[in-house]
Structure formats: structure tokens, C-alpha cells
Amino acid sequence: MIYSKQYKERIECAFAAFCKVVLRNAAFNAYRDIGRKQKHEISLEYLMEEKYFKPFTTDSYFEKQSKPTVYHVCGKTVIIGNEQLGQVFSILSEQRKNVLILYFYCHYTDAKIGQIYGRSRSTANYWKLAALKQLRKELERLEHEQETNTI
Structure with missing residues (x-):
């Protein structure tokens, strides 16, 4: 089937518009996900400023217990x-x-x-x-x- 040049341009424009909508929605989803993460995440700089926070732990697996x-x-x-x-x-x-x-x-x-x-x-x-x-x-x-x- 042979299509006219005008019809091909119309199809290309419709496809371009579809791609723009898909990319815009993907960007909205990405920004929304980033916003959700930022609500729940705490920066390490903030945690290091706290007095009582210790950013480490010590395992006591092999320490000898006082009385078995x-x-x-x-x-x-x-x-x-x-x-x-x-x-x-x-x-x-x-x-x-x-x-x-x-x-x-x-x-x-x-x-x-x-x-x-x-x-x-x-x-x-x-x-x-x-x-x-x-x-x-x-x-x-x-x-x-x-x-x-x-x-």
C-alpha cells in the first residue's frame, strides 16, 4: 500500500506526540518517586550532628561470657x-x-x-x-x- 507524504507526516506527528506524553508521564513518576524517598530518608550529615548517635556497632559473638x-x-x-x-x-x-x-x-x-x-x-x-x-x-x-x- 502506498501512502501519501502528507499522511506519513501526520503519522509521524501523532507518534511524536505520543512519545512526548509517555516521556512526560515517566518524568512525573520519577519525580514523584524521588519525592517519596526524600520524605523517608535522612541525610548522613544530619545524623552525624546528633550527640547520641553512634554510626557503628560492635559485634559481641566471641566475647567470653561471665558465667555459663x-x-x-x-x-x-x-x-x-x-x-x-x-x-x-x-x-x-x-x-x-x-x-x-x-x-x-x-x-x-x-x-x-x-x-x-x-x-x-x-x-x-x-x-x-x-x-x-x-x-x-x-x-x-x-x-x-x-x-x-x-x-
Whole structure:
């Protein structure tokens, strides 16, 4: 099919107008995204001016703990080196301590733990999850107390 020169120019103008609209909308989207980021970002210069902000952290993975906690379960000795974990672990009931130690340190399955206590696998799993929930709650409470004491 043969098109006239005038028709081709009209098509080119329509395409150029379409491209301009697309580019304008892309620019609007880019400016909007940049504005959203700027609302939530804080400059490092501002953070460095603050008195109490420390722009670094120190890992304490391999620091020696002052007093490890020792537990004996099913003829096995388990040493908990983390002082906070040992402190919170002592708050748990004997059954919950034993379930967590058997699961995480002795690598027993829920079925095996349930068999030891004469219960089902799902009961042992419930005990484990309840103990973890209590452990997490106590750790958060202990951390909150330490934060308030340091302030």
C-alpha cells in the first residue's frame, strides 16, 4: 500500500506526540518517586550532628561470657554460654527447658520428644512453640529493662 507524504507526516506527528506524553508521564513518576524517598530518608550529615548517635556497632559473638549456665537433660550436659539466654532460660518451667534443650541441643524430633513424655508429636510441638514464645517474651522484657537502666 502506498501512502501519501502528507499522511506519513501526520503519522509521524501523532507518534511524536505520543512519545512526548509517555516521556512526560515517566518524568512525573520519577519525580514523584524521588519525592517519596526524600520524605523517608535522612541525610548522613544530619545524623552525624546528633550527640547520641553512634554510626557503628560492635559485634559481641566471641566475647567470653561471665558465667555459663549448665543443664543436664536425658544424661546429656548442655552449656548455655550466653548470659542473657541463661538468665531467661532459668525462668522457664522444667518441662519447657527440657523440651527446648532436647529439640535444639540434642536434635530430637517432636515425635521423639512426645514419645519420651508419653504424648503425641503435636503436643510436643505445642510445648516447644509455647516455650519459644515465653522465651522471646522474657528476652524482650529483659532487653527493655536493660535499655531503661542505661538511660
